[in-house]
Each structure stands twice: as structure tokens, then as C-alpha cells.
Amino acid sequence: MGGGDDGGDGGAGQGASGGHVVYAEQFAPASAWAMETNDAHSLTRAGCLETLVKYTAEGELEPMLATEWTQVEPTTWEFTLREGVTFQDGTPMDAEAVAGALSHVLEVETPARAFNADVIAGVEAADEATVRISTPKPDPLVPLRVANANAGILAPKAYEGRQIDIVGTCTGPFTVTEEVPQQSLSLEANADYWGGEVTLDSAEVRFVIDGATRATQLQSGEVHIAKSLPVANLANLEGDDNLEIAQLELARTTVMLLNNSRPPFDDPLVRQAIQQAVDTQAIVDGVYEGAAAAAVGPFGPDTDWAPEGAEAVAPDLDEARALLDEAGVAPEDLSIQLLAYNDRPEFGDVAAVIQSQLGELGVDVKIKGGDYAAMEPDMLSGDFDAALLSRGYLVDVADPGGYLLSDWTCEGGYNIAHYCDPETDQQIQDAAAIEDTAERNAAYQELAAKLQEEAASVFLLHENAVWGLQGDVEGFQPHPLDYYVLTADLAVS
Incomplete structure (x- = not known):
């Protein structure tokens, strides 16, 4: 319904005023639109919240x-x-x-x-x-x-029932008219929008969890906009003259979290050895096909929070062996389980590359897959060795202070690495309280360098967002925090 090739009511091919857009969203609502969850971000992208x-x-x-x-x-x-x-x-x-x-x-x-x-x-x-x-x-x-x-x-009215009511309770350019649970939202333009005229007549948000399916629906014309396309589909999509493929550097880093709260990763020398044995550039080239950059720490190299001249750690197996020797640990005695949730389709391949790279050091790595939701309780409780995580460092607050407080302080609400250093806690709290932006950013640079030097975990890569658009979509701008998609200015020509 409403796809770019259906020719029906509101389909693509109408003028720049009016029309209908179908947007393929990566995640379905998981918490009945509870505002404290990621569902709120989906509702923002839907042009409602x-x-x-x-x-x-x-x-x-x-x-x-x-x-x-x-x-x-x-x-x-x-x-x-x-x-x-x-x-x-x-x-x-x-x-x-x-x-x-x-x-x-x-x-x-x-x-x-x-x-x-x-x-x-x-x-x-x-x-x-x-x-x-x-x-x-x-x-x-x-x-x-x-x-x-x-x-x-x-x-x-939204808060009166047992769960959040999103129908007619937003202020945005689009109002929800129907929800098919876990499948789609139907929306129509808000005729009384405070921001002025809404160009489109209507829109649909489809929750398409599988990345390959999003790519197929985009190429077939079923959807106009598709979020987070898999890198495996890029070559085929970029060869389609009817599509536009946009890549945007995200404020997001993929990290191999090392459980600092128990052996072997309570020893910084062991963590540093693992960091030294992982070839991050090989992961970027082999798995992401260039749609990412090797990590220089928690923050991307072009941000105000990365230390000047920061570079990815160069792999060095001899140095890794020396660090393990200093720690009194034989590589062949190390056997770790690596969690790789399948919500991110690339993670299976990333885990396999890490398994091979650490195998060259003599470390045995066993991979465990599954849904993130099923893995998160063990990760939060500390019942794991290592885990892959894709983490937006500006998602909670559009300043690194929120991420640092949450992920890298002893009592942080999302401290999955279970990293705990009272001195770092105080540095983070002091940095986040600095009013002057330049001074605050300089403090964040020092913290980024510290987390990288201590191998608090192994920062692997900085991700790009890959968006796909039908060629007749106008007025769409990818947002570095994935905040807005359906806007008043969005149109189909």
C-alpha cells in the first residue's frame, strides 16, 4: 500500500504538494510507546512526537x-x-x-x-x-x-490508560490514525500544525526488522525511505539509477565490551593485550566494506571530543604476548565467550573476525548469538566475558557527558563493561559540570584518551548510517542522531 510504484491514492509521482511516503523503520516498538524507551525515538522519526x-x-x-x-x-x-x-x-x-x-x-x-x-x-x-x-x-x-x-x-490524554496513547496526542506535523501492532503506523498530515503547512497528505511507517528486506522493499519501490541498510546490499543499491544512497557519519561506536569486574579482564594488562591483538581496520575493510572507520577511542576522530591526532590502535601480536607475559597469563589458558547479538546483522561476521584474530594470539573465543533483549540482563548483571555493542554516544544527551556518566562511572545506569575507577568517576562528573563548551570538550578529550589507553574495552569502529531514498523524495536530510525523518518539508515530486 502506498508504495512508490502502486499508482494509487497518494502514491509517488504526484506533485511536490500532497502525496504519500512510506518509510521503513529498523526497529518495531518494544515497550508500548513508553516515553522512557527507544519507542519515543521511533515516534519522533514518525513526525508525531x-x-x-x-x-x-x-x-x-x-x-x-x-x-x-x-x-x-x-x-x-x-x-x-x-x-x-x-x-x-x-x-x-x-x-x-x-x-x-x-x-x-x-x-x-x-x-x-x-x-x-x-x-x-x-x-x-x-x-x-x-x-x-x-x-x-x-x-x-x-x-x-x-x-x-x-x-x-x-x-x-496519552497517560490516562495502562499504556501510552499516541493517537491524536502529539504536536508534530503527522498524526497517527491507525497502528497495526509490530507492523506499521498510518499517519495523516496535521492540518493545524504550529510549524505551518505540511507538504505531504499522508505517510506510513513500516517496521521492517530485517535489513535485507528493507533493501528489497526500497529497490522494488514499496518504500520511499529505508533506514540502516546493510553494507552487504550497498553495491547492488548504488547501481540502481532510481535510488539515492546517503551515508552519514554517526555519533556511534561499536565496541567489544570487556567485563572489567571479573577475571581475566579485571587486569588492565590482559585488556590491553586483547586490544593489541585486534585489527580494527581489517574489520572495517572486511565486514563493513568501508562504511565505517577504525575507532580511535569512544568518539569519532572528527569530533570535538577525540584527542588531537588520535589514531586507531595498530595490531601487534608480539606486544600482546609481552603484555600477557607481564600479567602472568598464558594465551592458551584464556577462553572467553563473546556475545554477538543478531539485531545487528554485521555482528556475526565481526565476532568471527575477532575469533580468528585472537586465535592467532592463542586465545580461544567461543561466540554466542541471540537477540539483544535476551542478552541484556546478563550483560547488565556482569554475567559475561565480552560482548559486542553498538552504542550512540550522543543518544542519551547530545553531549558526551551523558554517555560517560552512564557507561563509564561505577554506578552508571548502562555501565555494561562494569568499569569502575573512583578517580575517573570524579573526572567525568567534573567535566560534565563545566559550563564553558570548549573547556568541557577538552576535559572529554582527556577522558577519551584515558579509556583508550587503559583498554577499558576495545573500541572497534565508528559507524556510518546508510539511508536509501527513492529518487523522487525531496526535503529529506539524514540526522546524525537519527532524530527526524517524517517532517513538514518532506515531499515526493
Whole structure:
């Protein structure tokens, strides 16, 4: 329905005003649209959910549902709401509604890493058009926290039932008219959108988990936009004159997490030996076919947070053997299990390459596959040796401070590596509290160098996003954080 070749109502081939777009989304909603989960990001890409502040593709903050924001006291921020905005059910978007939506996220059992009671003390309506957010201690990242989809704003009606109601409760350019669970969302243009006229008449979001299927549907014309295309399909797709393939460097790093909480990886010398034996460039060339870059640490080399001149670790088996010898560990005594979840289709091949590379050192690696959801409890509890993880370092907050606090502090909510160093904890907390951006970035560079030098885990590669578009799609811009897809300006010609 609604594909680029069906010729039916709203199909591709209409003018730049009107028309219908089908977007193939990588992940189906897994938590009944709970705002504290990744489902919120899917609803943002669907053009429904909006936030107080917008994080642009250029890395700037712009007004969205709030027009301005001010730190009125060290631990207090005030956000002035845009006038005249209504939710799609016709109710006003006033300060009481916004405070209620944000408070709901704070009160859930497992709150979002970007917006939770540890970093937000409370939210209240200061007056009809002003929302006041207080923090336990001064936090320069609050505007970035409310730009995250987990801090998206829905109408009061959305929270009345046992699960979130997304039909008619958003403020965005598209309103949900029908949901087929785990399969699709049907949407129509919001005629009363505060941002002006919406070019398209309607849209469909299809949840297509398998990457090869997304590629096939794009090439057949069933979908107009496809997210996260597998590198194995690129050569075929790039040869199709009817398609446009766009690659964008993501703020995302694939890492082989080493469980620092138990042997053998509680010894930094063993971790460094493993790091020295892994050829990251060979993984990029052999598995990703160039659609990635060898990691120089947790942050991409072209970011403000990578140390100047940072380079990927060059493989050196002799050095790896020397490190193991210093640790008093014989390579043949090391037998580790590597978790490689199949939600990322490349991970099976990545694991196989690592298995071969460490085998040259004499280390036995056994690979265990499966769904990420099934593996996560063991990973969070520390019941594993090593695990592959694709992690966006700006997903929680569009500043590395959120990622560092979550993933690399002793009590971090997503510290799967179970890395714990009180000195690093203090450095991270101090860095995230620096108000001056340049000074904060310099502190992040020092932390990135430290994590790489200590081999807190093995940072493998920095990923590219691969998007596919039908040639008649206009007004689409890939976002480095995957925030927005269906927008008011999106069109088919």
C-alpha cells in the first residue's frame, strides 16, 4: 500500500504538494510507546512526537515547542512555551500539560538515562506559559536533556490508560490514525500544525526488522525511505539509477565490551593485550566494506571530543604476548565467550573476525548469538566475558557527558563493561559540570584518551548510517542522531 510504484491514492509521482511516503523503520516498538524507551525515538522519526528544544543536524539547539530557555538560578531552568500550540486532540499545550508529561517520565519504574530523578529534581508550571525544571546540582546540559525524544511532550490524554496513547496526542506535523501492532503506523498530515503547512497528505511507517528486506522493499519501490541498510546490499543499491544512497557519519561506536569486574579482564594488562591483538581496520575493510572507520577511542576522530591526532590502535601480536607475559597469563589458558547479538546483522561476521584474530594470539573465543533483549540482563548483571555493542554516544544527551556518566562511572545506569575507577568517576562528573563548551570538550578529550589507553574495552569502529531514498523524495536530510525523518518539508515530486 502506498508504495512508490502502486499508482494509487497518494502514491509517488504526484506533485511536490500532497502525496504519500512510506518509510521503513529498523526497529518495531518494544515497550508500548513508553516515553522512557527507544519507542519515543521511533515516534519522533514518525513526525508525531516533539520536544521543547530541537537538536539540528548541524549540532545546534533551536526552539521547538519552547521558544527560549534561561538558567535563572544555578539549579533552575525556565522554558518559555510557544504560543498557540495545541495537541492533535485539540487540547492546549500549556505549562501544566508539559510539566505533567515530563513528570510522567521522571516517575516511571525505569526512567530514561537522559531525563531521570538523579539529574532532574522536579518539573512544574511557573505560569501558564513557563515550565520550570530544577536539578539537584548545577547542570549545563538541561537544554540538551529536553531535546532528547525521551523528554517528548504528549497530551494529558496519552497517560490516562495502562499504556501510552499516541493517537491524536502529539504536536508534530503527522498524526497517527491507525497502528497495526509490530507492523506499521498510518499517519495523516496535521492540518493545524504550529510549524505551518505540511507538504505531504499522508505517510506510513513500516517496521521492517530485517535489513535485507528493507533493501528489497526500497529497490522494488514499496518504500520511499529505508533506514540502516546493510553494507552487504550497498553495491547492488548504488547501481540502481532510481535510488539515492546517503551515508552519514554517526555519533556511534561499536565496541567489544570487556567485563572489567571479573577475571581475566579485571587486569588492565590482559585488556590491553586483547586490544593489541585486534585489527580494527581489517574489520572495517572486511565486514563493513568501508562504511565505517577504525575507532580511535569512544568518539569519532572528527569530533570535538577525540584527542588531537588520535589514531586507531595498530595490531601487534608480539606486544600482546609481552603484555600477557607481564600479567602472568598464558594465551592458551584464556577462553572467553563473546556475545554477538543478531539485531545487528554485521555482528556475526565481526565476532568471527575477532575469533580468528585472537586465535592467532592463542586465545580461544567461543561466540554466542541471540537477540539483544535476551542478552541484556546478563550483560547488565556482569554475567559475561565480552560482548559486542553498538552504542550512540550522543543518544542519551547530545553531549558526551551523558554517555560517560552512564557507561563509564561505577554506578552508571548502562555501565555494561562494569568499569569502575573512583578517580575517573570524579573526572567525568567534573567535566560534565563545566559550563564553558570548549573547556568541557577538552576535559572529554582527556577522558577519551584515558579509556583508550587503559583498554577499558576495545573500541572497534565508528559507524556510518546508510539511508536509501527513492529518487523522487525531496526535503529529506539524514540526522546524525537519527532524530527526524517524517517532517513538514518532506515531499515526493
